[in-house]
Amino acid sequence: MSRLPRRIVCLSTETVEVLYALGEQDRIVGISGYTVIPPQARKEKPKVFAFSTGDLDRILAVEPDLVLCFCDLQADIARDLVKAGVAVHVFNQRSVEDILAMIETVGRLVGAEPRAQALVGELEQLIDATRTAAARLPRRPRVYFEEWDEPAISGIRWVSELIGIAGGEDIFAELASRPSAKDRRLADPLEAARRQPDIVIGSWCGKRFRPEKVAARAGWQDVPAVRNGQLHEIKSAIILAPGPVAIREGLPALAHLFADWARSASE
The missing domain is CATH 3.40.50.1980 (Nitrogenase molybdenum iron protein domain)
Known part of the structure; x- marks a missing residue:
């Protein structure tokens, strides 16, 4: 039985x-x-x-x-x-490795360990291929990932790791390991502008990202991302849920943005 x-x-x-x-x-x-x-x-x-x-x-x-x-x-x-x-x-789960470990554990809990291992292997291949492609980028963009706008909250750990895998540099990497959103609030919202991101990615936890609101923020006019129109949305459903979708869809979305930016920056 x-x-x-x-x-x-x-x-x-x-x-x-x-x-x-x-x-x-x-x-x-x-x-x-x-x-x-x-x-x-x-x-x-x-x-x-x-x-x-x-x-x-x-x-x-x-x-x-x-x-x-x-x-x-x-x-x-x-x-x-x-x-x-x-x-x-x-x-x-709070990191990319944690996501993979969660998949393996669910597989063991329901007696589907071989299928879980196969799924993890597929995701690992995607991670490796993305990292390899990112290594060929002529430049790595500085990225500000905004999880919420009022108050400004920067990205959580697995998002920061995915940004790195895809070839970007998270400008608030030092905050990413803090699991609570309130601990990733920017003490000074202008700090994001001062760090001069090349790309801003909004993923406002279920509400629509408004790039025009970001561009209109006081003190943001000279930020490279604003100057060059590099204000983008990645839906929270595909990157802020720490499951396979963050790797299957969130990671390629990041990689696509960074590759497009690198091409335009080199023209």
């Missing part, structure tokens, strides 16, 4: 994405309302929780034998689930 979990609730989008990628989506009996990848999950699976808030009874109603949580923001619901007698695994 299989002892693997058969009824899994995923309270963040990343584990949903991995289970679908492994062909194990039939085990999912509930998801977070913030799940966006893959799109069909929102149509097929009941939404039983938001992200950090929701009703415990809605989760218990689908009778999970395992709930997959993410980070300290779900510590309270994880505690309540444990008290209710439910098995819980809390992930806390």
Whole structure:
């Protein structure tokens, strides 16, 4: 008799994405309302929780034998689930290596380790190929990644690492290892302008990036990114979720921006 979990609730989008990628989506009996990848999950699976808030009874109603949580923001619901007698695994992936390790762990939890290893191998090949291509760029752009605008918040660790892999230099790399967004707030918003980024990437956590608002900021007129029209958006769904999508789609998006910038800068 299989002892693997058969009824899994995923309270963040990343584990949903991995289970679908492994062909194990039939085990999912509930998801977070913030799940966006893959799109069909929102149509097929009941939404039983938001992200950090929701009703415990809605989760218990689908009778999970395992709930997959993410980070300290779900510590309270994880505690309540444990008290209710439910098995819980809390992930806390914050780096590219952590993302790959999370995929392997999900694979082990559902008995799909070979498929998980194959997925990790595919992502590692993409990382290696991107790094190799980036090494041929004539120049590395200085990049300001803005996760939120008011207050200004710089990019988290896996984003900073992906910028480096794609051939850029994160101008706030020293802040990237701080997991909490409030700890990545810029004490002085003008500091980003003073660091003279060649490219600004906005990923405003679910709201549309407004390049014209960035260009109109006081003190930004002489920033190279503003002067040269290098203000771009990468949707938060493909780069701020620490799952396969950040590598599969977020990394190529960064690489494309940097290669285009390098070509225009050399003309």
